[in-house]
Amino acid sequence: MTITHGGNLFAISRERGWDWREVLDLSASINPLGPAPGVRPAIEAALERICHYPGQLPSELEAALAAEWRVSPHQVMAGGGATELLHFVARAGWNGPSALVTPVWSEFYRAFPHALRLPMDDPERWPQRGLLVLSQPVNPTGAEIPVEILRRAIAGREGPVLIDESFIEFTRTESAVWWTENHPNLLVLRSLSKFYALPGLRVGAIVGSSEWMERLNRRREPWQVSTLAEAAALAAIADREHAERTREVVETERRWLLEELSGLQGLHFAPGVANFLFAETDRPASEICDWFLDRKIILRNCTRLPGVAGEAIRFAVRTRPENERFVQAAKEFFCAPQE
Known part of the structure; x- marks a missing residue:
């Protein structure tokens, strides 16, 4: 396709x-309101640092995201946007069979071109083995998958689950990031483009168990988040x-x-x-x-x-x-x- x-x-x-x-x-x-008011000043203040390399790992940003999502910092991996992180998981984190619960964000079809495609409204058909990919809320329909269905899909699975939560901050829906420490097979993809209105800076994150993060960190490249992107993201997250x-x-x-x-x-x-x-x-x-x-x-x-x-x-x-x-x-x- x-x-x-x-x-x-x-x-x-x-x-x-x-x-x-x-x-x-x-x-x-x-976000129809655009970035938080403090984002522009944060970028301007960071300009004097662009002649130097950013940190090899965006540790300050990962700590801020962990505090915002109430997880441990070692469970968060920030990177250059959800798209980059998705392909990183496909390339470095999983090379086995996979299944996409459709509809789902179109980039997943490129990341997992040979994946099975299964309907969202028939959870009984979702396989127990291999990687299972879902989105919450669903992109592009905006539907909300009942939390109990997601919990059942994660519990007792032999394979991992990847949930795309790129739009969840706009909703009152319970996030799966809070389940990651107790479910070693769970990964959650988050975007800072939509809710924080930073698509031009490319910032996103993956949240997962300690086991998953250790696996991904072994293949992680340095300098994934630029100086300006990290400064903007920190200012955006701080403005509740x-x-x-x-x-x-x-x-x-x-x-x-x-x-x-x-x-x-x-x-x-x-x-x-x-x-x-x-x-x-x-x-x-x-x-x-x-x-x-x-x-x-x-x-x-x-x-x-x-x-x-x-x-x-x-x-x-x-x-x-x-x-x-x-x-x-x-x-x-x-x-x-x-x-």
Whole structure:
């Protein structure tokens, strides 16, 4: 399958000769409030250090993440984004059979190209052996897997479990990072791109048991996190007021979007808890995305992703003015008679 991603704001803007600031990118689901206020000053203060190597290991960042997630520092491995860490696990941590519970983030198909693909709604089919990959909440649908199902999937397994929690900070869902010390077979992938609004700096982390971390550290490369990325991440993690405000805004705006859009013909929303909305569509998703793109609004085409039935789109929850811009365009498109 062809792997595609959202977040192509700059490439699309260059191709069309647009000022990227005028484009509403809903294909990448990033914190609508942007980075915490202390991030920019932290980056500026760190600039004088960029002529020196960063620490071979980002120990200060790993300690801060461990404190935030209430685990031991030796259970956390920070790196240059969730994508890099995912491929590191695939390359250095596991070379046996694997299974993907679909739908799941598209990059997992590249990392584990020969994996079995199994439906999320049939846990009885999930294998007991080999690596099992899931996401919580599910990407791209935003669905929440019941915690008891995840616990059963982890308990008593002969093989490891990797859970992608890249969007979990936007939710009130219990995180699996708190289970890692008691489950030697569990790894949790976390992104700092989405909730902390740092995708351009590339920071992520893996959380796992002491046994897993020891195994991965033997293959770990030095200098995985840059000086500026670590400074920004530390400032972002420290601002808990910004974090709670983010959750409140996302919850409010998500409800408002559903109220405004649920009655539109040809748009069928799936239940979800993430900072984006997923909808199956009666009309081709490519047609919908092209129409919105002509109006400088970028959506995510989810058609033909494994685990997604039929035509589907995904779009991010943003600020009220941005959401109003999208809703106005959506009502124009979905209420207009088809040609």
